[in-house]
Amino acid sequence: MFFKTNWLPRLTSRNCLLYKSLFIKNSFIRSSSSSSSSQSNHNESNNESLLLKEIVKQIQFTGPLTVNDYMRLALTHPKYGFYMRQDVFGEKGHFITSPEISQIFGELIAIWIMYQWQQYSNGRQLDIIELGPGRGTLSADIARSMAQFNQTRQSLNDFHLHLIEISPFLQSIQHRNLCDNEKYIIDNNNRKSSKTKYGQSIHWYQSIDQLNQSKRQSNRFPIFIANEFFDAFPIHKFIKNSKQQKWNELLIDYDEQNRRLRWIQARNETPMLKLLSLNGHFDRYSSSNIEHIEYSPTIFVTIDKIIDYIEQQSIENDNNDDISGCILICDYGFDDDNKDNHQKDRDTFRAYYQHKQCDPLLNPGMADLTADVDFASIRHHVLNRPKRMLNKMIHCFGAIEQRQFLSQMGIGFRLKQLLQQQQSFNNNQHPDNKNYSNIQKELISSARILMDEMEMGIRFKFMAIFIGNEKIKIEKPVGFLANE
Numbered sequence: 001m002f003f004k005t006n007w008l009p010r011l012t013s014r015n016c017l018l019y020k021s022l023f024i025k026n027s028f029i030r031s032s033s034s035s036s037s038s039q040s041n042h043n044e045s046n047n048e049s050l051l052l053k054e055i056v057k058q059i060q061f062t063g064p065l066t067v068n069d070y071m072r073l074a075l076t077h078p079k080y081g082f083y084m085r086q087d088v089f090g091e092k093g094h095f096i097t098s099p100e101i102s103q104i105f106g107e108l109i110a111i112w113i114m115y116q117w118q119q120y121s122n123g124r125q126l127d128i129i130e131l132g133p134g135r136g137t138l139s140a141d142i143a144r145s146m147a148q149f150n151q152t153r154q155s156l157n158d159f160h161l162h163l164i165e166i167s168p169f170l171q172s173i174q175h176r177n178l179c180d181n182e183k184y185i186i187d188n189n190n191r192k193s194s195k196t197k198y199g200q201s202i203h204w205y206q207s208i209d210q211l212n213q214s215k216r217q218s219n220r221f222p223i224f225i226a227n228e229f230f231d232a233f234p235i236h237k238f239i240k241n242s243k244q245q246k247w248n249e250l251l252i253d254y255d256e257q258n259r260r261l262r263w264i265q266a267r268n269e270t271p272m273l274k275l276l277s278l279n280g281h282f283d284r285y286s287s288s289n290i291e292h293i294e295y296s297p298t299i300f301v302t303i304d305k306i307i308d309y310i311e312q313q314s315i316e317n318d319n320n321d322d323i324s325g326c327i328l329i330c331d332y333g334f335d336d337d338n339k340d341n342h343q344k345d346r347d348t349f350r351a352y353y354q355h356k357q358c359d360p361l362l363n364p365g366m367a368d369l370t371a372d373v374d375f376a377s378i379r380h381h382v383l384n385r386p387k388r389m390l391n392k393m394i395h396c397f398g399a400i401e402q403r404q405f406l407s408q409m410g411i412g413f414r415l416k417q418l419l420q421q422q423q424s425f426n427n428n429q430h431p432d433n434k435n436y437s438n439i440q441k442e443l444i445s446s447a448r449i450l451m452d453e454m455e456m457g458i459r460f461k462f463m464a465i466f467i468g469n470e471k472i473k474i475e476k477p478v479g480f481l482a483n484e
Contacts, residue, residue, distance in 0.1 A: 050079075050080055051077060051364050051365040052363075052364055052365075054077070054080075055070070055073055055254075055364055058073075059252075059254045064252055064253040064264060065251060065252045066236055066249065066270065067234070067235055067250065067251075068234040068235060068236050068272075068298075069234070071232075071233075071234035071235065071369050072234050073364065073365075074364040074365050074367075075368075076167075080365045082365055082367065082368055083170065083232075084166075084167050084168075096355075097134060097137070097228050098456065098460070099138035099141060100135070100137050101446045101449055102443075102450055104414050104418070104446075104447060105138070105141070105450060106140070106141025106142050106145070107141055107414060108409040109138065109141075109225065110141065110142045110149075112328065112409060113126070113142065113146075113223050113225075115477065116223060116326055116477065117223070120221070120468070121323075122221075123219075124219050124221040125158045125159065125221065126158075126159045126160070127159075127160050127223070128223055129163075129222060130164070130225045130226075130227070131164045131208075131229045132164065132165065132226070132232070133163045133164075133165060133170075134170065134174075135170070135173050135174065136163070136178045137177070138227055139163060139202075140177055142161075142225075143161060143202075144198055146159055146198070159200050159201075160200065160202070160203065161200055161202040162202075162205065163204050164206075164211060165205070166206050171192065171204050175192070178196050178197065179196055179197060180197045182196075184204075189210070189213065189214060190206075190210075191204065191205060191210065191214060192204040208305045212309055212312075216313060220313060221325060222313055222324075223325060223327075223328070224327040224328070225327075226331070227331070228331055230299050230302075230329065230331050230333075230373045231332060231333070231370045232368070232370055233298045233299050233302070233371075234296060234298055235295060235296045236272045236294065237249065237293075237347075238273065238276075238292070238293050239292050240291040240292070247282055248265040248266055249266045249270040249273045250266075251264050251270075260361070261362075281295065289345075291345065292347040294347075294372075294374070295377075296374075300377075303378065303381065303382060306327055307327075307394070307467055310325035310467045311392050311467060314392075314467075322472070323466055323469075323472060323474070324392070324468050325466075326464060327465040328463075329373075329375075329378070329398075329399075329463040329465070330460060330462050331373040331461065332372060332373065332456075332460050332461070333374060333461055334346075334374065334375065334376075334461075335376045336374070336376040336377075337376045337379070346372070346374075348371045348372035349370075350369075351367040351368060351369050352367060352370070353366060373461075375461055379396050379399075379463070382465055392467060392468070392470070393468060394465060394466070395465070395467075396463065396464070396465050397463065397464045397465075397466075397480040398461065398463035398464060400480060401457060401458050401461060401462075402458075402460035402461065403452075403453065403457030403458065404462075405462040406450060406451060408478060408481055411450070411451065415443060419440050419443060422439055422443070464480060
């Protein structure tokens with residue numbers, strides 16, 4: 001009776017074998033409870049005041065800030081930045097990501113990784129690199145799933161997990177959640193390494209640059225995972241002056257009289273406005289009614305660094321004729337190449353504090369700042385990217401809705417397994433326990449949140465990017481078989 005809902009899919013024959021090897025013997029049901037540290041109201045007020053003072057001083061010294069500079073300060077200031085000093089994830093934090101909602105999400109990502117590794121690695125060992133891993137929940141679910149795969153695929157024994165995390169505070173939480181009491185070592189490049197509770201090697205880096213500078217092992221197949229990563233990247237905001245029919249950049253100034261930050265339009269062309277005008281970026285919106293757009297150059301710089309890493313890995317491995325690696329992106333955003341989204345205005349910059357939306361100019365450093373990811377721009381960028389390595393080609397799939405991706409990966413099948421395992425466990429071990437029905441309801445509710453169009457099912461999108469030889473034909477990967 002639990003499966004007469006419109007979002008529960010059928011399991012396809014294509015992923016049946018992987019499910020059997022991973023889940024038939026795996027009755028693990030992750031606890032939904034999570035621990036979280038929090039700052040006192042007094043400390044939060046002090047932190048906010050100190051960061052605001054620094055922002056005001058910078059405005060007074062150099063002039064109004066771009067949104068890009070404001071976001072960098074508010075999110076990653078070494079002492080007062082939102083991500084640098086607190087556990088912001090989970091029910092006790094400020095927002096909940098998909099892996100925190102349901103263990104099934106991470107298990108399905110592990111299935112997807114296994115498909116790509118089996119099909120394209122040509123015997124190379126697997127490297128999984130997660131960007132912005134939060135509390136490490138997704139990586140933990142992937143590592144646990146990979147340990148289950150090891151029972152039938154011994155070649156996974158040399159699987160390595162790499163975490164790109166700028167926050168030392170979050171690095172410590174990730175280490176605790178992934179490694180238990182296993183100590184870590186620090187090399188000469190300030191890179192931390194340890195072992196997960198499942199026995200896999202795990203490494204931490206503060207940036208993709210540090211990953212690029214690290215000594216690479218030979219014969220590796222890298223897969224990058226970016227789940228709710230790019231939405232926190234700094235953006236520039238532009239508004240069209242309807243009278244003059246020209247674009248101006250929106251800036252953040254300080255109102256001395258009211259003692260608060262405020263929005264203003266730049267009086268002159270800013271450097272980013274000039275750059276985008278020269279590149280013809282605004283031409284995309286010349287025939288539309290859109291009067292407000294956002295642009296994040298850091299996203300494209302980061303994706304270029306990832307692709308460079310994958311290409312260089314291929315050159316060093318002497319695997320120029322193979323698929324070099326891939327990237328899987330999951331984030332909330334829009335795709336302007338989809339006609340249904342083309343007329344929407346692009347004013348998506350917002351803030352969240354304790355699961356509630358708030359003014360992004362209030363309490364800098366105390367709230368998460370975010371903006372929708374422009375998947376169409378990502379696709380245009382990677383497909384028109386100059387070839388930097390011989391014969392390397394970029395293949396891009398998506399963006400598709402999260403509910404489509406998870407449906408094809410078999411979310412309904414895995415949910416049914418967990419419900420049956422929970423019921424069987426209670427019948428055999430605790431027949432008088434009446435609480436198991438609450439656990440079943442929680443499993444169903446968490447899956448519904450991931451899939452329902454009123455929750456995350458449509459709002460979140462998936463995109464996959466493959467890097468390989470231009471002579472290799474890549475079919476749509478599993479999860480992306482629906483019409484794009």
